[in-house]
Amino acid sequence: MFGLGLRLHNAARPARASRRRQAGARVLSIPNLITLARIIAVPVVVWAITSGEMLTAFALFLAAGLSDAVDGFLAKRFHMASELGAYLDPLADKALIVSIYVSLGIAGVLPISLVILVVSRDIMIISGFMLAWLIGKPMPVRPLPVSKANTVAQIVLAALVLAEQGFRFNVAPLATVLSGLVAILTLLSIGFYLAEWLRHMNSFGAAH
Numbered sequence: 617m618f619g620l621g622l623r624l625h626n627a628a629r630p631a632r633a634s635r636r637r638q639a640g641a642r643v644l645s646i647p648n649l650i651t652l653a654r655i656i657a658v659p660v661v662v663w664a665i666t667s668g669e670m671l672t673a674f675a676l677f678l679a680a681g682l683s684d685a686v687d688g689f690l691a692k693r694f695h696m697a698s699e700l701g702a703y704l705d706p707l708a709d710k711a712l713i714v715s716i717y718v719s720l721g722i723a724g725v726l727p728i729s730l731v732i733l734v735v736s737r738d739i740m741i742i743s744g745f746m747l748a749w750l751i752g753k754p755m756p757v758r759p760l761p762v763s764k765a766n767t768v769a770q771i772v773l774a775a776l777v778l779a780e781q782g783f784r785f786n787v788a789p790l791a792t793v794l795s796g797l798v799a800i801l802t803l804l805s806i807g808f809y810l811a812e813w814l815r816h817m818n819s820f821g822a823a824h
Contacts, residue, residue, distance in 0.1 A: 647687035665719035671782035766801035
């Protein structure tokens with residue numbers, strides 16, 4: 617009987633080791649490593665902007681955008697998607713965008729009021745999700761269409777301003793229009809997320 621138990625235990629060890637190797641492979645997959653590299657690049661971009669190296673910052677921003685497309689393609693094409701990647705990817709994107717906006721605000725390139733609005737929106741949304749989770753009413757992470765449009769507008773504005781500063785050309789009128797668009801979409805996004813949060817909290821309470 618003890619011999620049978622030992623054989624079963626020894627047979628289970630390779631299976632457990634295989635599962636550990638598979639889990640490690642998912643964590644250290646190429647898309648996840650690319651995403652981690654994008655997060656690590658954030659302080660370098662901040663340094664470049666605050667040091668006046670706008671061309672370097674623009675090149676890094678483009679590289680980050682390309683890496684985002686590449687890791688998304690690899691995850692889907694070669695079935696490398698993972699739960700860790702699902703959390704890391706939006707975190708990397710948000711960290712990069714917020715850091716760039718704050719740095720451009722400090723450098724006096726973007727209006728401080730716009731920077732405060734963009735950062736405040738993210739703080740409010742994250743706080744809402746955390747509060748819902750803490751009180752036992754977790755919300756599903758589901759980007760709204762207006763939020764996606766807002767993110768695109770923020771990226772275009774950041775790229776335009778970095779290119780303007782790096783290549784020394786004037787796009788002030790277009791940047792002003794895009795800044796207004798980002799402000800409007802940010803306010804709309806706050807309103808829609810607040811309405812969604814209140815609806816979720818009320819429906820969750822009614823269901824329980």
